[in-house]
Amino acid sequence: MLTEEAKKAIKEVMKRYKTKRAAVMPALTIAQDDVREVTAEDMLEIAEMLEIQPVIVNEVAKFYTMYNVQRKVGKYHIEVCHNISCNLLQAERIIAHIENRLNIKVGGTTTDGKFTLSTAECLGSCGTAPMMQINDTYYEDLTETKVNDILATLKSRD
Amino acid sequence: MAKLTINGKFIEVKDGTLILEAAKQAGIEIPTFCYQADLSRIGACRICLVEIAGQRKLMTSCTTPVMEGMEVNSESAAVQESRKGVIEFFLSNHSLDCPVCDKAGECELQDMVYKHGPRKGSFKEKKIRFHEKDYPLSPVIIKNSNRCVKCTRCIRVCRDTVGVGVLGSMGRGAHQEETSFLRTYLDCDHCGNCIEVCPVGCFMRRPYRYKSRPWDLKSADTICPYCATGCTSKIQERDGEVVRSISKMGKGVNNELLCARGRFGFDFISNEDRLTTPLMRKDGELVPVSWDEALESLAVNLGAFAPERIGGIASARLTNEDLFLFQDLMRSAFKTNNIDSSARWNRDSVSAFIKATGINEGGVSLRGALEGVDAIFIVGTQISEENPVTDYLLRRSFDSRWVFTMIASARAMKLDSCAQLTMRHDPATENALLTAIAKVIFDDAGEKAAGLDCAELFKDLSLKDLSDESGVDQSDIGAAARKLFGSESATFFAGTEFLRFPDGLRGFSLLKELLTALGKKITVVPVLDRCNQRGAWDMGVHPAFGPGYEPVENPGLGNAGMLEAADARQLDALYIAGVDILNNYPDFETAEKALSKLQYLVVNELFLTGTAAMADLVLPVASFAEKAGTMTNQEGRVQSMSPLMKPPGEARTAHDIFSALLKAHDFEFNVAKPKGTFEKIQANVKSYADVELLNERSDKSLTGESGNTVSSSILEKEADEEDQTPAYTAEDLPLTLITGNHLFYSGMLSSRSATLGSLLKEAIVEINDTDAKKYDLKSGDHVTVTGRYHEGRYAVRVKNGSRKGVAFIPENFKTGPVNRFFRKGEWSQKVRLKKVDA
Ligand code: SF4
Ligand code: SF4
Ligand code: SF4
Ligand code: FES
Ligand code: FES
Numbered sequence: 003m004l005t006e007e008a009k010k011a012i013k014e015v016m017k018r019y020k021t022k023r024a025a026v027m028p029a030l031t032i033a034q035d036d037v038r039e040v041t042a043e044d045m046l047e048i049a050e051m052l053e054i055q056p057v058i059v060n061e062v063a064k065f066y067t068m069y070n071v072q073r074k075v076g077k078y079h080i081e082v083c084h085n086i087s088c089n090l091l092q093a094e095r096i097i098a099h100i101e102n103r104l105n106i107k108v109g110g111t112t113t114d115g116k117f118t119l120s121t122a123e124c125l126g127s128c129g130t131a132p133m134m135q136i137n138d139t140y141y142e143d144l145t146e147t148k149v150n151d152i153l154a155t156l157k158s159r160d
Numbered sequence: 161m162a163k164l165t166i167n168g169k170f171i172e173v174k175d176g177t178l179i180l181e182a183a184k185q186a187g188i189e190i191p192t193f194c195y196q197a198d199l200s201r202i203g204a205c206r207i208c209l210v211e212i213a214g215q216r217k218l219m220t221s222c223t224t225p226v227m228e229g230m231e232v233n234s235e236s237a238a239v240q241e242s243r244k245g246v247i248e249f250f251l252s253n254h255s256l257d258c259p260v261c262d263k264a265g266e267c268e269l270q271d272m273v274y275k276h277g278p279r280k281g282s283f284k285e286k287k288i289r290f291h292e293k294d295y296p297l298s299p300v301i302i303k304n305s306n307r308c309v310k311c312t313r314c315i316r317v318c319r320d321t322v323g324v325g326v327l328g329s330m331g332r333g334a335h336q337e338e339t340s341f342l343r344t345y346l347d348c349d350h351c352g353n354c355i356e357v358c359p360v361g362c363f364m365r366r367p368y369r370y371k372s373r374p375w376d377l378k379s380a381d382t383i384c385p386y387c388a389t390g391c392t393s394k395i396q397e398r399d400g401e402v403v404r405s406i407s408k409m410g411k412g413v414n415n416e417l418l419c420a421r422g423r424f425g426f427d428f429i430s431n432e433d434r435l436t437t438p439l440m441r442k443d444g445e446l447v448p449v450s451w452d453e454a455l456e457s458l459a460v461n462l463g464a465f466a467p468e469r470i471g472g473i474a475s476a477r478l479t480n481e482d483l484f485l486f487q488d489l490m491r492s493a494f495k496t497n498n499i500d501s502s503a504r505w506n507r508d509s510v511s512a513f514i515k516a517t518g519i520n521e522g523g524v525s526l527r528g529a530l531e532g533v534d535a536i537f538i539v540g541t542q543i544s545e546e547n548p549v550t551d552y553l554l555r556r557s558f559d560s561r562w563v564f565t566m567i568a569s570a571r572a573m574k575l576d577s578c579a580q581l582t583m584r585h586d587p588a589t590e591n592a593l594l595t596a597i598a599k600v601i602f603d604d605a606g607e608k609a610a611g612l613d614c615a616e617l618f619k620d621l622s623l624k625d626l627s628d629e630s631g632v633d634q635s636d637i638g639a640a641a642r643k644l645f646g647s648e649s650a651t652f653f654a655g656t657e658f659l660r661f662p663d664g665l666r667g668f669s670l671l672k673e674l675l676t677a678l679g680k681k682i683t684v685v686p687v688l689d690r691c692n693q694r695g696a697w698d699m700g701v702h703p704a705f706g707p708g709y710e711p712v713e714n715p716g717l718g719n720a721g722m723l724e725a726a727d728a729r730q731l732d733a734l735y736i737a738g739v740d741i742l743n744n745y746p747d748f749e750t751a752e753k754a755l756s757k758l759q760y761l762v763v764n765e766l767f768l769t770g771t772a773a774m775a776d777l778v779l780p781v782a783s784f785a786e787k788a789g790t791m792t793n794q795e796g797r798v799q800s801m802s803p804l805m806k807p808p809g810e811a812r813t814a815h816d817i818f819s820a821l822l823k824a825h826d827f828e829f830n831v832a833k834p835k836g837t838f839e840k841i842q843a844n845v846k847s848y849a850d851v852e853l854l855n856e857r858s859d860k861s862l863t864g865e866s867g868n869t870v871s872s873s874i875l876e877k878e879a880d881e882e883d884q885t886p887a888y889t890a891e892d893l894p895l896t897l898i899t900g901n902h903l904f905y906s907g908m909l910s911s912r913s914a915t916l917g918s919l920l921k922e923a924i925v926e927i928n929d930t931d932a933k934k935y936d937l938k939s940g941d942h943v944t945v946t947g948r949y950h951e952g953r954y955a956v957r958v959k960n961g962s963r964k965g966v967a968f969i970p971e972n973f974k975t976g977p978v979n980r981f982f983r984k985g986e987w988s989q990k991v992r993l994k995k996v997d998a
Contacts (some may be wrong), residue, residue, distance in 0.1 A: 044341055056341040061328035072342070123333075 004047045008032050012051055022052045027061050030069050039074045045148070060130045067122050075109045076118035078156050081115065084121045087128035097130050099146050103153055164230035179221035179232055180208055184892070188644040188747045191243065191272055193250075193359055195222035198556060198900075200416065201319055205311055207246045213736050218242055236616070240276070247277040253288045253334055255306035262424050263361030265374040265708040290337050298346045299341070299918040300366050300424050302786060305337045305965055307360045311333055314338055314354035314363055321417065321556045323574050324348045325661050338362070350919050351741055352423040352580020356407060356416050367915050368423060380804035384422035385477055385784040386906050388688035389413065389549045390793025391422050395804050396784055401430045401805065402785055413526065413797065419548030420904055420919060423816035426785070428912035435769050435780035437807025446768075446778060451810065455817070458777055459824045461760050462494060465733045471722040472738060473496035474701050475738030476690035477907065478814055479789025480798070481837040483692070483699040484707065485818035485843075486737060489849065492829050493825035497716030498731070501696035503744040503751075506985055507718025509662035514697060516665045516672070517654055517686040520709040522847055526550070530557050534647035536565040537640070540664055541655025541687040542588050544574035546901040547794075550653075550687060551575050564647075565642050566631070569657070570898060571926070572961035581639055584963040585990050587898045589630040590657065590664025594625035598671040600641035605678055606918040612677050614670060631963065646676060653928045655687030656900065661986035670708050688794045695792035698845055708845040719745065720985045726754040733760040737814060738781070740908045743972065746982040749949070767912055781814050782807035789815065789834040798851045893990035894966040895931070897947060899978045902970035911974050923976035925954035925969050925993065928962035935993055942998055945969065947991040956993075967991055974983065 004012070006076075011032045021029035029052065033044040049056040062134040063069040069083065083106050084093045101107055104117050111118040127133045140157060141152055163172045164181050173182045178670060180601075183190050184579050193205040202268055203223035213231035218239060221232070233239065246256045250269060257345035258264040312329060318326040326348045330337045340346050355363040377396040383406075384391040392412030396404045409416045438454035462470060472490040474483055481499070490499045501509065514520050530536070551574060557567070558578050567576055568583040568590070584595050591642040602609050602618045609615065627634045644650055652672070658664050676680050700706035704717035717725055719741075725731035727750065734755070745751040752823075753772050755761060763775040772778045776908050786807040790800045807813070815834050821832045822829040827842040830836070842848045904919045905911065925945050931940060941956045945967065954969065954976055962968075969978040981989045 045341070055325050055328075057326055057328040060341050061330060064330040066333055 003041070003043050004033055007127070008013065008035075009047075012048070014026060016026075016052070023054045023058070026054070026059055027109070030059070032061050034069060037074075037081070038070060038077075040069050040071050042072060045071075067120070068069040073122075074111075077116050078080070078136050079118045081120045081122040081125070083123070083125045083131070083133055083135075084129075085124035087124070088131040088133060090133045096144050097144070097150060098132070099149055103150065117153075162228045162230075162459040163224045164226050164228070164232060166232040167234055173885065179210060179212075179219075179224050179226055179230075181228050181539065183221065183232070183698065184236060185225055185855055190221050190362055191276060192222055193268065193309055194313065195602050196313055196357060197318075197342075198321070199313060199316045200559070202312065202316075204247070205250075205309065208237060209242050211236045211239050216798040222905075224796055235948055242262070243276050244278045247273055248283075248574070250283050250309050252283040252285075253306075254309070255287065255289070255304075256308070259596065261304075261307065261361040262364045262369060263307075263358075264771060266334045267361060268359035269307075269627070272294075281609075288334050291632075295343060295814075296366060297336045297343075297363075298348070298351060298366075300350050300420070300915060301346065301355060302366045302369060303339060304362055304364070306878060308336075308338060308362045309360055310336050310338070311359060312338060313357040313359065315359045317353045317416075318348070320559060321552050321723065321904050322349055322351055322353055323406060323551070323555045323577065326817060327354060330635065337754040342922055350420040350424070351418065351548065351552075352420065353552075354862070355420070365424075368404045369425065371403045372396075377404070378804065380785070380802045382784060383793075383799050384418065385909055386419075386421040387426060387547045387550075387901070388693055388794035389553075390691065390791065390795070390797055390799060391549050392754055393418060393422055395426055397785075397804055401804065402426050403467075410420055411796070412776075412799070413553070413793070414549045415507050416754060417549050417552050420911060421842060421906060421916060422549070422913040424919075425904075425910055425913045427915050428766070428909050429785045430782050431767070431914070433912070435765060436811055437780060439768075439775075439778040439780075441776045443526075446773070446775075450910065451812070452775060454779060455820050455824065456575075456598050458762055458779075459821060462735065462762070463825075466724050467495035467730045468498070469735070470494050470496045470735075471500075471717060471725075471731055472496070473503060473719055473722070473737070473739050473741070474696065476501050476693040476696045477738060477784070477832065477909070478692060478696070479787065479791055479801075480692065480695040480841055481789045482737070482814040483696050483701050484814060484837055484841050487699060487706065489703045489818050489825075490735070491706070491821055493822060497714055499701055499703060499716060500719040500722070501693070501701040502690070502745065503719045503739045503741040505659040506662065506720055506965055509700060510697070510718070511664075512662050512665045513658055513686075514667045514709070516658070518686045519686055519694060519697060519796075524683055524685050525795055525797075526553060526685060527557075529651045529685050530554075530561075533563060533649045533683070535569070535643050535650040535653045536563050537644070537650060538566065538575065538579075538653040539568040540655075540657035540668070541570060541653055542569065542573055542900050543653060543655065543687055545903045545908065546689045547687050548903060550794075551684075554578065556948065557731055564643055566643065566729060568580070568640075569968050570872070570963045571900075571917070572928070572959050574716070576961065581643070581962075583632045583636050583640065583955075584961070585630040585632050586963060587896050587966055588661040588663065590661060591624045592629035593632055594667030594671045595621065596623055596630065596634075596637045597641045597644065598667065598674050599626065601636050601645045601671075601674060601678070603616060604641065608678060609674070612674070614674060614677075620750050624651050628841040628992070644671075644680070645678070649683070651680035651683045651685060653685050653687050653778065656689050660898075660900075672734070677897050679946075686794050688875065689906055689928050689936075691793070692791040695790070695798075698847070700794055700845075707841070707935050708847065721749055721960075723754040724940055728862055729757060732758060734758055735762045735764075736771060736775075737764040737907075738766070739832055740769040740771045742774075743781055743977050743979060746979050746985050747982045748977070748982075748986050750984070751979075764817065769908065772797075776789055779817055780807075780811035781808065781817070786811075787813040787815065787834070789820070796847075798848065822903070832972040863871070874947070883931060893947065893992050895927070895965055895991050895993065897945070897967045897969060897978075897989045897991040898980055899971050899987065905970050905972045913931065922955045923952070923969070923973035924957045925967055926957040926959050926962070927993070928964055929958055929960045930964045932956070932958040937993065937995060942996050944996055945981075945991050945993055947981040947989045949983055949989075952976045952980070953996065967993065 006093045012029045017026045031057040045059040171186045208221045209218035211233040294304040315327045318327045379396045391414035415429045437448040440449040474486045525978040565579040566581040567579045570587045759777040764774040765772040785804045819831045844875045
């Protein structure tokens, strides 16, 4: 369910575009903000506001990995790139390492709801591979030690 | 033209031709997946790659147009290598479950692997599986995404051609899945075109599931028995049951397209309620009798009445051959002109419609009518629901060529989204609207129009009055007028609303004549809702004209006249071939009263309908799947159909029955197969003279001119009596009830199809969003609809964008038949809605 605030924000953002449907991405971002999830109801409501078929909202939401469709992620969403460049530089090891440290598998969320681990395709930062993105921040040239530090810092934050 | 070589073969093709299509012309086949003629081109699957001399990389032949001097190679080593790679890639996640897949045996992927494919794959990774079990998407569609090749043909046909757009690609890369919103049940046309275009076994028919292998099916080419779009299809049976109806690219008007009715509505054929023996009333009961007894009693009984006391009504679903014999039987054996081809349309409305749309002057082709035309005006038809594939074809044509399109109707329709101007008028005000448009054109034309015959007519007309009457803004009327005036040519689509409300034909003819007088080229495509309505008229199943629209000397009574005469005991016997009058005639009470007063009623039927149950003799007949013959679609295309199987039990074809009766009357009569009758038709109906039924399947439109015109000035009703029961005032009954076909219901057949029944389970009443708000109703609520003569319970459907104050109940619901609301053949009534608890 979109909050009244979210609806207002979506209406506002719609004004920026020539067609209503053009606002589908910002609308999804607004829906997801705070709650870290895009629900079925959200997509239906967005479709109604933008006067498009719900399936179109669904397509866009599923195309971009940044939208968590019907999937509640932890406070920190870790997305490790495992595309070619990163993989050549041992992304798989980084992933396994995080799995061990957090005691979850890819796709899982820690019991305290703090971390979710996902893999991602190329995040456009091949020059600094291997890399990962946590929420909106990039962490690059990863090593296992570096990952430990990052996780420790985040754990100490609430 | 461009000259090029493909695999060393020299060819010359039109500029802009795709390499793929050029190859096809040269007899060279290039494999494809995502390409389909008539769908948008995406060049996504890469199976059609070819080598072009001078190009570093292989190119997709499905998106690359030819160029002068091109040297194409579609079988070079590099091409073959890459093709193998692409197929291996498709198979990398494909579930390879051919043994349990409905598509096996006619699967494009299977064929392709067999022909080109690598015999071994090199992928070691685990296959991506989208789901364990196949999941249903609608009562008629079931989906398996594990077999998908991601060609997106399903999505494109649904979005671009059907205009519904409820399918999408979810996710990307190998994880991409084409499905509905979160895989939920579809609320769509249920046309199954997504099934038809899917090259593999992802989209499957639920009713056909696990029923057969394609090679075990017996097929026959036929014509859809529902609307007059005249889609051709192949129906297929296994062990005596019709299990499937399929359509194919390159065949018929419809190519691969069908609507829900044409694709899934055939199961009435195997409905166990089909009649299998003649039934005769003895001591008040209908009991089985032999054909000999039945036919003899029919000939004797009908023959006993004076010609003017006999009448016949035949269904517009019968073949041309059936209908020709029927009118011959009524006219030559029983000497009466009391014949009609529908229980819905008034005799004189039909004559006026034929004249106004020029049906008697020869055929039009849909494609031709759209080619090069400047404007399209769709009026008096609910095209999206009544003639779904006509809607699809129109939308498809807009893809390749945009034409300014206007739609005038009371209800909103899917095609609105393709139109530049939509006018929502009050029911039955087509005359006011079209006259208003004509008036603006006349005024704008000034000098040019001043001398015309109709000039006088426009003098006293007030645009404001006409606009008020129709409920359409003057600005919209002006816009439509200016567009038509500014065009050199325009095509009108005019449909059954003009038969329901024939007054509209006045405005229609006026507008058409004015535009023609101003030098515009006007084409009219009639849009009809019964498969052989046009054929029925061509065959002369009408009280005022015979075959080929030849006026008869003493015009007889139409359906309304016959019922009225029966009611007054001036008509004693009726032969009804396949019409359920009690459910169709817009005045149930009168129809019932009239039929009960008859001394002799004979009915040819598939089922024991309400009408058949009142008969003295019921003859079981063959359905469309069980007979040969021809039908003429709304364009005037004469198409033939062949029988797939034998009729059930002792049922016979209508053709056999009419032949036997003619023979009994006239020993000279040469009983022939439908083919022989068709030759007779050709001898009698001028415009059919040079129709060739090539391979039993013809695409040829009627082009000859019949030269005969139908009597004009025919807008008076056959029976015009004042109604004396104004029990309610306007405030009591604020909505205007109208009717028409529903996407899943059209005619008696649809009500006997369990599959179509599953698509819409209860009788509905449709209102627009404003009225819904006003009466605090939403889709799914239940209401009682109260009119002056009837009250019934319906589920509400809200349709955005329809005219306010309009309630619509489709024809042909078995529960809640709409004709009970009407009286005296009038197709609209005032009603009110009241919410009831579920
Ligand atoms: S059945 Fe027709 S309308 Fe429904 S999803 Fe398939 S193509 Fe689209
Ligand atoms: S479901 Fe069928 S038509 Fe649709 S993309 Fe997959 S293979 Fe193509
Ligand atoms: S459009 Fe008409 S003719 Fe074509 S499949 Fe549908 S009902 Fe049949
Ligand atoms: S491959 Fe990882 S950022 Fe490009
Ligand atoms: S058929 Fe050409 S790319 Fe798919």
